[in-house]
Amino acid sequence: MTHTEHTTQSRKGKHLSFDERQFIAYLKNKLGLSNRAIAKELGRAPQTIHNEIKDGTVDVIKQRQIHGTKQYDYRKTEYSPEVGQKA
Template identity: 55%
Template sequence: MIKHSRGKHLSYEERVLIQIRRKDNKSMRYIARELSCSPQTISNEIKRGTVILYHGSVKRYKAEVR
């Protein structure tokens, strides 16, 4: 289990974990509990890292984008 340090940026490993959990349809609160950070942090990260695929028809979170 990855532990997020308070006041620090999310690491690449944490972003990959967010990507995997979103693909598994886990909630933002579930992911936040797993990383021990705020649900708002997860929400902000998903907003920043979401890309539009297939001419705007699909939105996906990508860890590499951020």
């Protein structure tokens, strides 16, 4: 098997920086890129990105009131770089 990309050569054993986590949040939440596309963009292994997103994903609940009587809750999952950093 011939490897065409050496994504872990210089990064092996290193943690993601907070800047990388913020970039992951932008690529995942705003642009909707896949984990593999994000890994290619950062030069990291796809499994690293998968684990990071799994550990840093939170539920976001937004509330909206209509005419002051009915209240609707909207649930959404998002990647948070702050939560990823703590994990």
